[in-house]
């Protein structure tokens with residue numbers, strides 16, 4: 001009996017130690033997630049590569065998160081008028097926690113590389129190493145880190161579909177997956193949302209994005225403060241022009257939201273948006289920043 005009790009206590013201690021494992025962002029593994037997405041082909045909605053990527057994400061989240069679900073809907077893509085099935089992929093950590101934060105990235109690829117001058121190249125899809133795969137790669141690795149030590153606050157990782165099928169000069173034709181996600185779940189009120197988009201470029205530079213500053217400047221300041229504490233080099237203090245990205249539907253719903261986006265990528269919407277131009281160090285900075293944001297949320301809730 002007594003020995004049984006001792007064994008039982010040891011087991012509880014061991015399990016406790018396991019549950020309090022280190023959260024570590026593995027940059028090489030994150031970069032592997034980026035390469036794996038690009039290797040599938042452009043994740044253009046309606047294509048087999050798109051479906052294969054979605055299945056890959058679901059499999060990864062099933063192994064790391066508490067729950068995984070798909071928010072599926074039909075969507076007409078403004079860029080080419082195709083009608084497709086679209087899926088936002090949602091990974092939930094600590095589902096019962098009332099205080100929740102949302103971290104998002106878009107996972108679809110643009111059907112046309114319309115920044116190319118050569119019309120033959122402009123008709124091809126964007127490989128989307130930076131534009132799409134980078135943000136997703138960071139969130140997949142954040143999921144692995146959270147699995148090592150489950151968060152004390154609720155964390156929802158959302159991979160948004162159909163962000164990148166828009167028409168230029170028509171902002172409302174972009175970020176359709178996040179708009180639908182917010183519209184279809186009016187009772188979902190996270191404390192804040194952070195979107196990561198185009199965060200993989202070698203020599204990453206993220207300015208304070210204009211819409212985030214206008215509507216959630218306090219949250220931007222907190223994120224930049226955490227970046228300073230972590231001695232990150234990617235965050236710069238200039239403010240960019242406003243960008244219509246997946247954070248805008250949250251802002252419109254009066255949920256504070258920040259878009260972490262590098263607008264200076266010369267390969268944006270071209271066929272050169274490939275892993276060669278990206279770097280594990282860039283994913284590492286953004287991944288550690290998001291883990292820092294989660295740790296800050298946990299600390300502030302415990303006070």
Ligand SMILES: [Zn+2]
Nearest residue numbers: 110131164269
């Ligand atoms: Zn894009």
